[in-house]
Amino acid sequence: MSITPQWKDELRARITLSSVVQRTTKITKKGREWAGCCPFHDEKTPSFYVNDQKQFYHCFGCGAHGDVITWMIEQRGLGFMDAIKELAAEAGMEVPAPDPAAAKKAEKRAELVDVTTAAQNWFVENLRGAEGRDALDYLKRRGLTGETLREFGFGYAPEDKQALANALPNFEPAMLADSGMRIVTDDGSTYDRFRGRVMLPIQDARGRVIAFGGRILAKREGVAKYLNSPDTPLFDKGRTLYNLHRASPASRQSGRVIVVEGYMDVVALHQAGFEDAVAPLGTALTETQLQMLWRMVEVPILCFDGDAAGQRAAMRAIGRALPMLAPMRSLNIVRLPSGLDPDDLIKQQGAKAMEKLLANPQSLLDAIWTAERDAQPLNSPEAKAGLKARLLAHVDTIQDQDIRALYRRDLLDRFSAFAYPPREPRKPGSATSWRGRSIAPARLSNDARAILVRVASGGQQSSLRDAVMAGFLRHPDQIEQHQNALLELARIDPQITPAIESLIELSETLDSRGEMAISPTKGHIAPADTHAYAFLRESTPPAEARDQLAEAVSLLVQKPALEAAMAATIATFDEDPEGSFAEQERLRTQLHSVNERLKAFGRRKAGLAEETTSAADRPASGITPEKAEASATNRTMD
Structure with missing residues (x-):
């Protein structure tokens, strides 16, 4: 039998975590939890919490997290089985007898640790002896101090092919081979794997020597500069991190x-x-x-x-x-x-x-x-298309749906800014170009404006949302750059989907030949004809207007996405209280940041509104400055 998850659940249920923690760390009761200074890092303000009901501890400072078993391992420094045995004795539980096969493997590993430990001691002795003089001089030339050599256990393996076997006669040849220290040839003869090398022990998470790395002193033809132990019952290089x-x-x-x-x-x-x-x-x-x-x-x-x-x-x-x-x-x-x-x-x-x-x-x-x-020159449309394909290939490997969407949006925004750089600033009323075409300033015809007002008349209104739509009509060159963000907004807010689809279609069908640059035959969202936002004002420099518009788009998408994620996380609390709790804390932090940005954006808007409520700035749609001011005060920013 082995230590099953069910057995560990029973052990945790019988042990009060706070009582174990209090033996070495001072914590005080705070409501349903206990709080104190974290034992895993230096701090003056308590950020370490223990929750007996959920059976875990967590530090909001350094991120230390775990249950009572983890506590015994990480804070007390015990091995897993030692921690299990001590807690089981306290809880009055019998530790399950190990599976015979697992017990045999554990015994085998313990024997091999004896081999690698003995080999390590021998390597260290060699470095301090006559044979290791050149190796020691090499290490000193590299600037390593005596303290570093002792801390990391540097040693030396002599050139003799039988030196290790002769030095460790108490171990059977099979054990020396199984530990990776000796190589067995096809004819059954054996010789030392490491010869004429500076040796460095590789240790597991508990500090036990499980393998070695060796570096040659002088470059030799056909000989690897660095050589590591092979995979053994002790050592799996893909599951081990050095140090x-x-x-x-x-x-x-x-x-x-x-x-x-x-x-x-x-x-x-x-x-x-x-x-x-x-x-x-x-x-x-x-x-x-x-x-x-x-x-x-x-x-x-x-x-x-x-x-x-x-x-x-x-x-x-x-x-x-x-x-x-x-x-x-x-x-x-x-x-x-x-x-x-x-x-x-x-x-x-x-x-x-x-x-x-x-x-x-x-x-x-x-x-x-x-x-x-930077992987290759991007001096042709085909090369730029290749860049986009490579970026999206990376994105498509991401399994988490939310992270994949955010990576796609950010990388495509960067690609659009790179492939379609912004136009040179122009004077108000002058002609310019977009996508290589000479066009007039983007304006709405009176008929188009009337159609747009009718389209916008239904559904819940949002001051910031409407302003963003107007911003894209004023800065149509930004529509394609933010296309993915707009599609995400359409997914979050179905009421605005028709308007966004029309807006994206608009970016592809700009008429540069007509009297008006934007003369659609279909309706689009009506602009919030207020100059309260910087990106809607003619006097705002183009670069600043684009930055302000990008910030507004980001706020529109992020807040509802985070709120939806929060709702989904809360719904999973009964199934995974610990994970739900941690995720809620993370999402609350992000929501707070977005709300602070919204407030700052609102303050900037309010400041501008006070400056622009003159008769000369009265919206063409017939909204009076008084109504615009009241609307800006009463509407909420989504």
């Missing part, structure tokens, strides 16, 4: 985790004071390793060399991560200067240069846009 046992507690203090390309990069960063660094082991980041990183922090920082190989590694990692993205789970990207790795950068420019790069990483979305935009 995890040191970086995990350090990341709780820093709130970040840095992922570099190799273990020597980790060593260099650690010596420079960056103790929250890890590395994969000779392969691109795997899905399992990404999950391990996201359990540590919400947005790990991937740090890549600035050469072409580093760019390829970054894109491989991004490709693995995109299908796994989830709310509050992403990646940041740091690109080092060309030709430099972390060790080079720190030696040449100091630790502050590295800290500066880490403090200003690229978002995952920015990294995709930059990499694909």
Whole structure:
């Protein structure tokens, strides 16, 4: 039998989490919860909460989260089975007997750990002996201190093919081979895997030596510069992160985790004071390793060399991560200067240069846009179309529906701004061009205006929404750039769908030859003929008007989308209270930010309205300044 989820649920139910936490951490009762300063990072204002009813603890400062079993492992430093046994004794429960096959595997792993531990001690002794003098000199030339050598357990493997077997005679040949330390040939002979190399132990999350990495001292033809242990019952390189046992507690203090390309990069960063660094082991980041990183922090920082190989590694990692993205789970990207790795950068420019790069990483979305935009020259329509196709290919791999929609919208907005740059500023009333055609200023004919007013007469009115529609009629070159946002708004607000469809159609059928640039035969949404918004005023510079219009579109789409997500999350509370609670907190934060932006937008509008309520600014549709002011006061911004 094994430890089943049902058995763990019973264990949690019998243990009061707050009573366990109080043994090492001071917490006080606050309503239904307990609160105190987080034990996982330094803080003066309590942000650590314990909820006995939901059986979890959570820190809003560093993100530490878990149940009573996690607490015993993370805060007390116990292994999983040790934590289980201690809690079971307290709860009066019998720990299930292990499955015989699982027990045999565990025993096998324990025996192999004895082998790798003994080999590690021997490697360290060699480094300090006569045979390891060249290796020690090499490490010192690289700038590694004695403290760093001891902390990371550097050692040396001699050239002799039988040196390890002779040094560890108490272990059977099969155990030395199973641990990855010896190679068995087809004829049954064996020899040491690591020879003439500086050795570095690879440890698991508990700090046990499970494998090794070795670097040759001098370049030799046909010999790999770096060599890692093969996969063994102890070691799975796709499920292991180098330095995890040191970086995990350090990341709780820093709130970040840095992922570099190799273990020597980790060593260099650690010596420079960056103790929250890890590395994969000779392969691109795997899905399992990404999950391990996201359990540590919400947005790990991937740090890549600035050469072409580093760019390829970054894109491989991004490709693995995109299908796994989830709310509050992403990646940041740091690109080092060309030709430099972390060790080079720190030696040449100091630790502050590295800290500066880490403090200003690229978002995952920015990294995709930059990499694909710079992948090849974009000097033809076909090349630009290829850029769009590559961007959308990335987007289509994202499994989360909301994140996929947001990535699609943002990347298409960037593509439109790049492929269709804004026109040069023009004087009011002058002719200009759009899509290569000479057209007159966008205006509405009297007949068209009457049709639009009739179309807009039904449905709930929104001051900001109507103003945005009017803004697009005043700035028709922005319609295509915001097409995806408009379609999303149509999905959220079905009442405005016909108007948005007409608006998009309008952008494709502008008549540059008629007296009026916009002379539709079909109805479109009526503009909110008020100059209370900057993007509706002739005196507003074009660039500022476009920025204001883009902000208004963003607000229109984001708030109802977040409110819908909040409603969906609340509906799942009974099935997943812990997940629902965490998601609600995240959405409330985002809603608060959007509401603050709405308030700021409203204040800007109100300030403009006071300046523009003169008779000269009276709307052509017949709305008086008094009515416009009352409307601006009473309407809510959706």
